[in-house]
Amino acid sequence: MLFNSLDFALFFPIFFILYWLVAKKLTLRNILILVGSYVFYAWWDWRFLILIVFSSIVDFIIGQKIKNSDSKRIKKRYLITSLLTNLGLLVYFKYSNFFIDSFINSFKLFGAEFDSFSLNIILPVGISFYTFQTLSYTIDIYRGRLEPTKNWLAFFSFVAFFPQLVAGPIERASHLLPQFFKTYSFDYKLFKSGILLLAFGLFKKMVIADRLAIVVNQVYNNPAEYNGPEYIIATIFFAFQIYCDFSGYSDIAIGIARTMGFDLMKNFDTPYFARSITDFWRRWHISLSTWFRDYVYIPLGGSRKGEFRVYLNLFIVFAVSGLWHGAAVTFIIWGAIHGAIIVLEKAFGNHNLVYSRNKLFSAGFFTLLTFTIVCFAWIFFRANSFSDSLYIVQNLINFDGGRSIIELGLTKSEFYLSLILIVLLLGFDLIHRKYGALKLLNSIPLTLRLMTYTVIxxxxxxxxxxxxNSVSEFIYFQF
Amino acid sequence: MKKRAVFGFSLFLVVGYLYLDKAFSSNHYYINTTEDFVELADKTNIDVIFMGSSHAYTAYNPIIINDQCNTISFNLGSDSLLMSLTDLLLTEAFKYTNPKLIVIEAYIGSLFVKYTEEVKGHQLRALDFVSNLSPMKFTKTRKLFSNDEFIGVYSPLVRNHASWSGVSFTNLSKRRVLDDNNVFFNSGYLGALTVITEEVKTNYLNFRDKNITKDSSVVRIKGKTKNEIASVINVAKNAGIDVLVVTSPDLRAKYSNYFFFDELRSVCDSLEVNYLNLNDHYADFNLTTDDFKDSNHLNLYGGTKVSKFLGGYINKNYDLPKRNLDEAWQQSKLAYDGFMNQYYNTGDGTYSLDDDFIFLNEIESSQLSIVKSGNEFVITLNLDVSKKSKKGNKGFAFEFQIHPRDNEQNLLSEKSKSRKWKFERGATPLMDNQSIITCKITSNIEHIKEVRIFLYKQGEKGIKGESLLINNVIFN
Structure with a gap:
């Protein structure tokens, strides 16, 4: 079920009323959350439920087993079982065809010819998200940082919690799971801020992201028909499309959870005001970058094994992060670009010094430079194939020809509206970072506030x- | 405070919604129809209502019916209106008035229809007229539209939101301004002045010949389709209202399947209502191909013939209250007289225009008159001689063109026809200091669609300066 669909517009009010009717009865409430989450998920395909239930059973049992084992060796064996099960499912459903293709292509390099074939596998929506969530639960228990729960209902609800099930934020069990053991009273302030976040998320998705997507799809689906200026416009538009699409989803998820009394972690923090790529990843998809830090970078040795290993670990983390986003070379390149820049930033200076407001370079310059690098990397992320991305990069400064704005898929007024929306978004982010949008909104007179709600x-x-019939899916559903 | 805030917000939302919903409504001509219907129903009782698709609103002219039957009637016909929605529209109409007779137009297209996007879109005209609180509207909408389309049916704002850049947020009147030169609109009737093209006409030269075909693909009216007709008839009958089912003339009738008409007749017989197939009466009202605007819609002239015939039929078969003393009837009578004068009066007269018009620098007219006397048209232009051209007017001449209505193209002179002109032409040279220009044109045409006057220079191509266009010339 999509948040921006009529189905959800009918589902959520019914769920919300039932939720607050049973909110004080913990078991009943968790049953409602679990059933509601499974209905929400099964709306795509009921067969997806089999996977999520299986993954939940495996990690629930393994969590108990790790806790009850005295031997470190057995604990490790259980952890490996969990890793193999969860990552195995992920690899099978998400990467099988990618690995088959890569295998065949690599043999072609040595002159061997195989007939190409691919498996007919449907990618279950959100598998990358809930797999990482359940993995963090098991790893934290193994590390002794978390007590396993004996309440299967709470655990299953934690794994399937519908607001963040399909596109995050990727929650840690230590933060979200305890919330399934508490009851909440209806809080008007929380409800109001939740609804505002939901509305703002919908605005970002439906008004900005889906409008910019028209231009982006037009250019990126027909790269041979366009040149440098169009690629630049489409790539900048994509930067804002994916930001509004993904952060919009996170806002909706956090907003919905908040109306139910739950707290989800922050996932975005004005990323396009970052002054370095390192800074960018502190602000972009925070739940994923911290997950990789805690469960990949640190186990690889983090910064404890010498300078070279730090660089290597950083690069590996970002390349893997790229692969997490999609089973294609383009995603790995995207991750590798970010990894390489971060390694350079780490290697060539203390960027706190370089990127702060110093005499030589203004903060604006570094913000712009970072945005340019991010946009360059987005070319690989968005291109339909590796050859498309290379073609676009090669022709990025080819200014021959030139087309009218209309040919990019939007009318003139729609195009100008898109530009205005981008400027408004940046303005909003700036104000939000400095003053807090909600705080600011609450400080203005009631009439003005009501008008603001109405305008939204x-x-x-x-x-x-x-x-x-063109309700578009969120980009991150595919990951 | 919280309650006030929630109340205030809700109020803002509702007011905003009502405003935007109105702003985003399409300015379709059916808004004119429904607004006129409500306005008329406020003033008086409407005794006869015509229902159906475009076949209804192009065929049955209420002001003619009113004149013939001394009644008050209105045409609620709407584009591609499905029989399955006609009962809904009728039920809504009964909220405003208490008719005595419902005339339902039925043809193959309104009974056996493919639910294309276009057809579904057309249903929105009628659905917009029906209150959003109607349970029947909800049921019908559920059946006809998908989940994604559902809210759009109820809200023009949702339906038309993508066209925000073309919406006027200050002008909330959604009545369409109709071009008098092309159509006549009154009481829901929309008569077109255009005539079917010669090319299409040749396909239907023998349209009067009844050619009954009974092949294996006959159109049977049964099950769901029969129930839809029965539902419309029962809505009227249950309210104690007479029903007449009619089929308007259609050039394609003999080419489609005459068996359909027999089927419809037997269904009407079984439901105990009269059925009148106007395709059986071409000779009675002397219908020609010139009475059609396209292969299946009558034009204004065809509509007049059919309405007069139908008026006679209604007079003969239904006992309607005489309303000729009502103010609404008197107004309808005035409209009828104006209509006949405008479209059927072939008498002579004068037309004058007192506006200034600049043809070219220093060549300006202050008054124009056109006098028709028999087959002679005299056009007179008064020029302002105080503004003299330094170069003089040597070589300049005025050209006068009289364009007849589409149905009078055959009355053009042989000279015009031979040169493939769609107008009569006359020209008068312009002398220096000349204050009055006259031009005499002889023609058999009776109604002018357009007069066009402009300057040209002898020996040179093209118009010099601006053209004066006068549409819809009506003689007093």
Whole structure:
């Protein structure tokens, strides 16, 4: 079920009313959350439920077994079982065809010819997210940082919690799981801020991301028909599309959870104001970058094994992060670009010194430079194939020809609206970072506040891209 | 405080929604129809209502029916209106008035229809008229539209939101301004002045010949389709209202399947209502191909013939209250007289225009008159001689063109026809200091669609300066 669909618009109010009717009865409430989450997930394909239930059973049992084992060797064996099961499912459903293709292509380099074939596998929505969530539970128990739960209902609800099930934030059990053991009273302030976040998330998705997507799809699906200026426009648009799409989803997820009394972690923090790539990853998809830090970078040795290993570990983490996003070379390159820049930043200076407001370079310059690098990397992320991405990069400064804005898929007024929305978004991010949007909103007179709410609601209705059976999925659902 | 805030927000939302929903409504002509219907129903009772698709609103002219039957009637026909939605529209209409007779237009297209996007879109005109609180509207919408389309049916704002850049947020009147030169609109009737093209006409030269075909693909009216007709009829009958089912003239009738009409007749017989197939009466009202605007819709002239015939039929078969003393009827009578004068009066008269018009620098007219006397048209232009051209007017001449209505193209002179002109032409040279220009044109045409006057220079190609266009010339 998509957050931006009529189905969800009917599902959520019903769920919400039932939820607060049983909110004080913990078991009943958790049953409702679990059933609601499974209905939400099964809306795509009921067969997906088999996987999530299986993954939940495996980690619930293994969590107990690790706790009850005295031998470190047996604990490790259980951990490996969990890793193999979860990553095995992920690899099978997400990467099988990629590995088959890569295998065949690598043999072609040595002159061997194989007939290409691919497996007919459907990628279950959100598998990358809930797999990482359950893995963190088991690893934390193995590390002795978390007590396993004996309450299967709470655990299953934690794994399947519908607001963040399909695209995060990737929660840690230590933060989210305890919330399934508490009951909550309805809090108007929390409810209001949750609904505002939900509305703002929908605005970012339906008004900004889906509008920019028209230009991005037009150019990236037909790269041979365009040149440098169009690639640049489309790539900048994509930067804001993916930001609004993904952070919009996170806002909706956090907002919905908040209306239920739950707290989810922050996932974005004005990433396009970052002054370095290192800084960018402190602000972009925070739940994933911290997950990789805790469960990949640190186990690899982190910064404890010498300078070279630090660089290597960083590079590996980002390359793997790229692969996590998708089973394609383009994603690995995207990750590798980020990894390489971060290694350079680490190697060539203390960027706290370089990137702070110093005499030589203004903060604006580094913000712009970082944004440029991020956009360059987005080319690989968005291109439909490796050859497309190379073609675009090669022609990025080819300014021959030139087309009218209309040919990029939007009308003139729609195009200008897109530009205005980007400027407004950046302005909003700036104000939000400095003052806190909610705090600021609460400080203005009631009439003005009500007008703001009304404008948000009607902006979504009027300027939102919807209708004609074209409810678009969130980009991160595919990962 | 919280309650006030929630109340205030809700109020903002509702007011905002009502405003935006209105702003985003399409300015379709059916808004004119429904608004006129409500306005008329406020003033008086509407005794006869015509229902159906475009076949209904192009065929049955209420002001003619009113004149013939001394009644008050209205045409609620709407584009591609499905029989399955006609009962809904009728039920809504009964909220405003208490009719005595419902005339339902039925043809193959309104009974056996493919639910294309276009057809579904057309249903929105009628659905917009029906209150959003109607349970029947909800049921019908569920059946006809998908989940994704559902909210759009109820809200023009949701439906048309993508066209935000073309919406006027200040002008909330959604009545369409209709071009008098092309159509006549009154009481829901929309009569087109255009005539079917010669090319299409040749396909239907023998349209009067009834050619009954009974092949294996006959159109049977049964099950769901029969129930839809029965539902419409029962809505009227249950309210104690008479029903007449009619099929308007259609050039394709004999080419489609005459068996359909027999089927419809037997269904009407079984439901105990009268059925009148106007395709059986071409000779009675002297219908020609010139009475059609396309292969299946009548134009204004065809509509007049059919309405007069139908008026006679209604007079003969239904006992309607005489309303000729009502103010609404008197107004309808005035409209009828104006209509006949405008479209059927072939008498002579004068047309004058007092506006200034600049043809070219220093050549400006202050008054124009056109006098028709028999087959002679005299056009007179008064020029302002105070503004003299330094170069003089040597070589300049005025050209006068009289364009007839589409249905009078055959009345053009042989000279015009031979040169493939769609107008009569006359020209008068312009002398220096000349204050009055006249031009005499002889023609058999009776109604002018357009007069076009412009300057040209002898020996040179093209128009010099601006053209004066006068549409819809009506003689007093």
């Amino acid at each position: 609601v009607y902006s979504i209705v009027v300027f939102g891209i919807y209708g004609d």
